[in-house]
Amino acid sequence: MAGGPASDIGPDPRPFVLLASRHGKERATARPFRQGLGLELVVADQIDTDDFGTFTGERPRPADAATTCRLKAEAALDATGASLGLASEGSFGPHPAIPFLPLAIEWMTFVDRRRDLVISERLEGAPTNFSHSVIAAGADPGSWLERIGFPAHGVIVRPHRSDPHPSDPFPIIRGLQCPQALEQAIRGAAAHSVDGLALLETDMRAHRNPTRMASIRRLAFRLVRRIRTPCPSCGSPGWGLVGREPGLPCDWCGLPTALLRAEIHGCAHCDHRAEVPRRDGLLRADPQHCAPCNP
Ligand SMILES: [Zn+2]
Numbered sequence: 385m386a387g388g389p390a391s392d393i394g395p396d397p398r399p400f401v402l403l404a405s406r407h408g409k410e411r412a413t414a415r416p417f418r419q420g421l422g423l424e425l426v427v428a429d430q431i432d433t434d435d436f437g438t439f440t441g442e443r444p445r446p447a448d449a450a451t452t453c454r455l456k457a458e459a460a461l462d463a464t465g466a467s468l469g470l471a472s473e474g475s476f477g478p479h480p481a482i483p484f485l486p487l488a489i490e491w492m493t494f495v496d497r498r499r500d501l502v503i504s505e506r507l508e509g510a511p512t513n514f515s516h517s518v519i520a521a522g523a524d525p526g527s528w529l530e531r532i533g534f535p536a537h538g539v540i541v542r543p544h545r546s547d548p549h550p551s552d553p554f555p556i557i558r559g560l561q562c563p564q565a566l567e568q569a570i571r572g573a574a575a576h577s578v579d580g581l582a583l584l585e586t587d588m589r590a591h592r593n594p595t596r597m598a599s600i601r602r603l604a605f606r607l608v609r610r611i612r613t614p615c616p617s618c619g620s621p622g623w624g625l626v627g628r629e630p631g632l633p634c635d636w637c638g639l640p641t642a643l644l645r646a647e648i649h650g651c652a653h654c655d656h657r658a659e660v661p662r663r664d665g666l667l668r669a670d671p672q673h674c675a676p677c678n679p
């Protein structure tokens with residue numbers, strides 16, 4: 385392992401980091417934390433992460449995804465008295481700029497109670513199969529299923545429009561990966577829907593969604609890299625991206641455009657910040673991005 389201040393995280397006899405997850409995320413996070421930081425991953429399965437909200441919406445999330453992520457890691461530490469915690473959180477929705485395209489954002493947060501450090505990374509625009517479909521019982525969902533990667537990826541089924549006061553409420557059925565069980569669930573849900581239709585959704589839980597699991601793995605490596613990066617001022621672990629500055633000057637008129645001008649890197653412990661040039665080295669914006677030059 386490389387030297388530097390990050391290398392002495394976890395002086396316990398067998399240093400470990402507690403992962404707050406019931407959804408198999410250790411499969412994606414154990415290797416980066418062991419290889420990059422010498423930390424063994426221990427799953428805190430006594431924490432019901434669904435207490436922090438579910439993708440399917442029966443329990444709304446109490447806070448934004450980044451905060452929820454930190455709260456999950458903190459809850460695992462509160463419950464066990466351990467000092468290093470890890471949690472991840474995803475959010476999925478329509479893309480704000482490109483209609484019909486889904487946008488996935490993944491967060492991962494590492495909490496070190498001894499050093500009073502909270503270090504987070506995120507992955508925006510990761511590949512995702514996030515989607516839904518509304519179908520009648522007996523209709524063929526084949527093309528949608530193919531698009532979302534069924535049966536490797538799980539499906540959730542529920543009535544499209546539930547009776548607000550049902551005599552026998554129909555449960556949300558999650559994690560469907562078998563065609564026969566899926567067909568049965570669609571029939572049941574459609575029969576319990578006031579419009580006779582079933583709502584099919586992609587199951588976004590990591591253990592039912594290999595595309596998401598791959599994103600979590602990528603993010604775990606990114607977070608480990610950040611934990612290993614010391615602050616140039618105080619030496620504390622967790623130096624990395626904290627903000628983006630737009631305003632790359634137009635190549636013709638020099639006025640600031642909406643394009644990224646620089647990244648702001650910061651410390652998880654002290655107030656030190658530094659401006660870092662764009663990774664692609666671009667110093668001037670193509671005039672097509674400039675309102676005065678290309679109205
Ligand atoms: Zn211009």
Ligand SMILES: [Zn+2]
Pocket residue numbers: 615616617618619620651652653654655656
């Ligand atoms: Zn610092």
